[in-house]
Amino acid sequence: MFSNRYIYIYATVLVVFSALILTLAAVGLKPYQDKNIRVEKMQQLLGAVGLESDANNAEELFNTYFKEQHAVNSKGEIVGTLIDGKQTIGTINPFTIDTKKQMALVKANDPSASLPVFVYEKDGKKTYVVPVIGNGLWGGIWGNIAFADDLNTIVGVNFDHKGETPGLGAEIATPFFEDQFKGKTIFDGADFKSVEVKKAADKSSPHQVDAISGGTITSNGVSDMLNNSLKFYIPYFNSLKK
Amino acid sequence: MAEINFKLIKNPLSKENPITVQVLGICSALAVTAKLEPAVVMSISVTVVIIMANLIISLLRKTIPSRIRIIVQLVIVSLLVILVDQVLKAFVYDVSKQLSVFVGLIITNCIVMGRLEAFAMSNKPFDSMLDGLGNGLGYAIILIVVGFVRELFGSGTLWDYPVIPQAFYDMGYQNNSLMIMPPMALILVGLIIWIQRSRNKELCEK
Numbered sequence A: 001m002f003s004n005r006y007i008y009i010y011a012t013v014l015v016v017f018s019a020l021i022l023t024l025a026a027v028g029l030k031p032y033q034d035k036n037i038r039v040e041k042m043q044q045l046l047g048a049v050g051l052e053s054d055a056n057n058a059e060e061l062f063n064t065y066f067k068e069q070h071a072v073n074s075k076g077e078i079v080g081t082l083i084d085g086k087q088t089i090g091t092i093n094p095f096t097i098d099t100k101k102q103m104a105l106v107k108a109n110d111p112s113a114s115l116p117v118f119v120y121e122k123d124g125k126k127t128y129v130v131p132v133i134g135n136g137l138w139g140g141i142w143g144n145i146a147f148a149d150d151l152n153t154i155v156g157v158n159f160d161h162k163g164e165t166p167g168l169g170a171e172i173a174t175p176f177f178e179d180q181f182k183g184k185t186i187f188d189g190a191d192f193k194s195v196e197v198k199k200a201a202d203k204s205s206p207h208q209v210d211a212i213s214g215g216t217i218t219s220n221g222v223s224d225m226l227n228n229s230l231k232f233y234i235p236y237f238n239s240l241k242k
Numbered sequence B: 001m002a003e004i005n006f007k008l009i010k011n012p013l014s015k016e017n018p019i020t021v022q023v024l025g026i027c028s029a030l031a032v033t034a035k036l037e038p039a040v041v042m043s044i045s046v047t048v049v050i051i052m053a054n055l056i057i058s059l060l061r062k063t064i065p066s067r068i069r070i071i072v073q074l075v076i077v078s079l080l081v082i083l084v085d086q087v088l089k090a091f092v093y094d095v096s097k098q099l100s101v102f103v104g105l106i107i108t109n110c111i112v113m114g115r116l117e118a119f120a121m122s123n124k125p126f127d128s129m130l131d132g133l134g135n136g137l138g139y140a141i142i143l144i145v146v147g148f149v150r151e152l153f154g155s156g157t158l159w160d161y162p163v164i165p166q167a168f169y170d171m172g173y174q175n176n177s178l179m180i181m182p183p184m185a186l187i188l189v190g191l192i193i194w195i196q197r198s199r200n201k202e203l204c205e206k
Helices: A004-048 A060-064 A101-108 A169-173 A173-181 A216-231 A235-240 B006-013 B024-031 B037-062 B066-091 B093-100 B102-107 B110-120 B124-157 B165-170 B180-199
Strands: A068-073 A078-083 A085-090 A114-122 A125-135 A140-149 A152-161 A196-198 A208-210
Touching: A004 A060, A004 A140, A004 A152, A004 B066, A004 B093, A060 A114, A078 A235, A101 A114, A101 A125, A101 A216, A125 A216, A140 A216, A152 A169, A152 A173, A169 A173, A169 A216, A173 A208, A173 B066, A196 A216, B006 B124, B024 B180, B037 B066, B037 B093, B037 B102, B037 B110, B037 B124, B066 B093, B066 B102, B066 B110, B093 B102, B102 B110, B110 B124, B124 B180
Parallel strands: A196 A208
Antiparallel strands: A068 A078, A068 A114, A078 A085, A114 A125, A125 A140, A140 A152
16 A cells, blocks of 8 residues: 555656656657648649649748738738748748637738738749638638639639538538639629529639539538628739739 | 467457457547548557557556556556657658548557456566557457448558559449448448358357
8 A cells, every 4th residue: 555645756756757758759750741731732723723742842942932921901001021031021921820819800900900912923933822721620721722823713612611521511621522613703894792502503703613523511501601701812913014 | 488379369369359359449430431541540550559558557567456456557558659649740751641530549449448457457568568469459350341342342442552454434324422431431340240240159158
């Protein structure tokens, strides 16, 4: 039989020792984990403009083509700019913006909210990539939308999700669904129309794409996500068009 | 040099299989077997955790006060699982995303706690490691079989490489989406249990 004193000391030593090991592991592995998260984000942005990349070349490709990054607020003003990895305007780093957190601020009409715009440039032609974020059936869905320099025509999208149903809602992250968005437009004249995901969509309409059968709630989630997230960028897009 | 007791490795593979006979750790077996790769990574993770936990608990077994032994076991298991989770996040990020919460849930995997209570608390370190290895492999073999079947018929791939020729699809073959859904894992595990019991009558309850 062990005394109470022994039990207390035993438990304390065990817990402190475990905590120590975990701290060391967490600190030691953090740079690798951060790199993975950064590379994943770059891969998603590259995917939106149709560039395939893997974990090894994503960083290089990203740095070559995405030289210009902005953080914009709801009035369409630039509050932070990163050019070639250097902060040239403001203090907000567009790449590290927590989109989820900022989108919550946008919903609460907080004027301090700012969201990133990533500018892809190849052969002198600019493509503007913006993140979108929303909810599917089981959890979050998100993606990136790439616009041509008319800031109206979608040239590419990519979506991802936390845990939509495989074979149904999860199909939003497949090329078969994503490719439908190419060539769609979000404005009708000066009016914002977004792109709607609906059943039996009129394929000739520039604002509609086909929903996924059996994935209605996820499909509606994509519609809402596009509408809510892209709305924020209208003032910025308008300021660029002038 | 301790003699290797092969029964400790062999039995969990067949007549004491943690999944099909003891029906432990079923939850994760259903969740991570839609594809082969996460199933294999999960199997390796669980095996490593059981072996290490069995070893540590067995080394400490004479010092652990029995009144707090479950807590001590939990602390050790949690420590190992968090380490595994951190390592996966750092080096196989894609897979760790697919496994998501299930790595963390190894902590509650009954196989781990079950082996600690039933074996490591009363056996020598080396035997405990073998027991952990055996049970880990017993868990792994079921996960890999289920993952193999589900990926092959559910996605037409193995380890993400397409294996079903395009000609089949042209003739009207389709991937079976039911295979990717969790219920199919349950049905497959059920089939494995059925086959195993029909071949080994000792396992049948009266």
